[in-house]
Amino acid sequence: MVNNAELMQKAFEKTVDEDLLLDCMRCGFCLPACPTYIHTNAEEAHSPRGRIALMKAVRDGKVVWDASIEESFNMCLGCRACEPACPAGVQYGPLIEQTRHAIQLGKTRKPLEKAVRGATFDGLFANQKAMTGAVNLIRFYQKSGLQKVTRKIGFLNLFPPFMKEMEGVLPEPAKKSLPALPQLPKKQMHVSFFSGCLMDTLFLETNRKTIALLEMLGAKVTIPKQQQCCGALHGHSGEMDKAKRNARANLDVFTDDSVDYIVNNAGGCGAFLAEYDHHLAHDPVYEERAKIFTEKQIDLSSLLVKLGLPEFLQTLQPAARKKITYQDSCHLRNVNGVSEEPRQILKSMTGFEYEELVGANTCCGSAGIYNILQPEMADAILETKMQHVQDINPDIVVTANPGCLMQMQKGIQSTCSHHGDQTATHIADLVFDYIVENTSV
Structure with missing residues (x-):
């Protein structure tokens, strides 16, 4: 009879690329870049180098699979900060995705866990109508008065702390209409917009502002219908076959060869x-x-720079002046290589004083649904992040990813005594509101 350890080894042999494993030279340059290595007081098993060693050991049958090995892989944020730090170009992102896929193949799951994963990855994040329905329930909760009553009677105290915290940072429902922006000369550019699942429901207003900014700068924007979740949450959770299913569905609708770029406004999706x-x-x-499809991918900030947004922003003359800073989206920075463009935009807004955040290039602890699955480590990482935020005391923390936005807002509410004067916002929201406040149409 084949035992679980043998099943797991076979799954690793089938799924984890040995050539990618052999790229790692064990040099250790990844160690200071890894948040979990730092926050576990330098435990090797919670470093990229250590995890790669475990991947190979399981694949080669040199260690017996157990809960501690699985915990090492589960503890990984998937932030991929180790990749830019690696002199050998180790492809850690594909390796951790392959590893989590192998775990799904080799692990026997209980019926309840199977049902939850099925509802999540085959339902909610595979059908945009299901996502819309779920968010509509949230909006009803917010608008009907239930939210106020629930908070007043302390009902949320009956739930796990992370649920109460996430409830506290839900974005406000989208307004029915947006103020008009000035129209600049048309550019000869045609773009398709990847609207995303959460971005087009929970953060619908941010999407609307994104489109308005692109059109203001003269781009023609089309939004292909029947888009699905990008598949990132599936891929990062070991459901790679389902991630590929979503990828194929998206390729089926992004078929216009005339577009110059396919733009997105969520760092995790973009990667x-x-x-x-x-x-x-x-x-x-x-x-x-x-x-x-891949060749045409571009992040919103990069496209806004190409369309001349910084030059336009410099023509505005705002009266107020606030301090802002920027928290990188890990995937936007580490996978897509985008870090200067958001900062270029923010520094061109003369109504703000920009100050760089120490450790802005490190993960905030959100990492998709990591802050739900690994709340203790996520909170430790966030606490360190918020210490740096408090050191510079900005009025606004700007992000480029919905998960980062909610995580930073959570950090502001839980660790900053003066959080009423401080907020976090998506860069599209900040720029749109700034233009509205400083122009007349």
């Missing part, structure tokens, strides 16, 4: 979208389409 060519590399039907 996964930019690797569709990797995920579908051996798909006979979608491989070439995935390459074209």
Whole structure:
């Protein structure tokens, strides 16, 4: 009879690329870049180097699979800060995704866990109508008065702390209409907008402001219908087959060859979208389409810079002056290589004093649903982040990813005694509101 350890080894042999494992030279340059290594007081098993060693040991049958090994992989944020730090170019992102996929193949799960994962990855994040329905329930909770009553009677105290914290940072419902922006000369540019699942429901107003900014700067924007979740949450949770299913569904609707770029405004989504060519590399039907799709990917900040937003912002003459800072989206920075463009935009807004945040390039602890699955480590990472925020005391912390935004807002509410004067916002919201306040249409 085959035991669980043997099943897991076979799953690792099937899924984890040995050539990628052998790229690691064990040099240790990744160690100071890894948040979990730092926050576990330098435990090797919670470093990229240590995890790669465990991957290979399991694959080669040199260690017996147990809960401690699984915990090492579960503890990984997937922030991929180790990749820019690595002189050998180790592809840690694909390795941790392959590892989590192997765990799903080799692990026997209880019926309840199977049901929850099925409802999440085959329902909520595979069907935009289901996501819309779920968010509509949240909006009803916010608008009907239930939220006020629930908070007043302390009902949320009956739930795990992270649920109460997340409830406290839910974004406000989208307004029915937005103020008009000035219209600048048209640019000869046509872009498709990847609207996302959470961004087009829970953060719908941010999406609307994104489109308005692009159109203000003269771009023609089209929004393909029947888009699905990018697949990032699936891929990061070991459900790679389901992530590829979503990728194929998106490639089926992004078929307009005339577009110059496919733009997104969520760092986590953008990184996964930019690797569709990797995920579908051996798909006979979608491989070439995935390459074209990937080549046209661009982050919102990068596109806004190309369209001349910083130059336009410098023509405005605001009266007020507030301090702002920027928290990088890990995937936007480490996978897509975008870090200067958001800062260029923020520094061109003369109504703000920009101050760099120490450790802005390190993870905030959100990491998709990591802050739900690993709340203790996520909180430790966030606490360190908020110490740096308090050191410079900005009025606004700017982000470029919905998970980062909610995590930073949570940090402001839980660790800053003066959080009523401090907030976190998405860069699209900040720029849109800034233009409205300082122009007349």
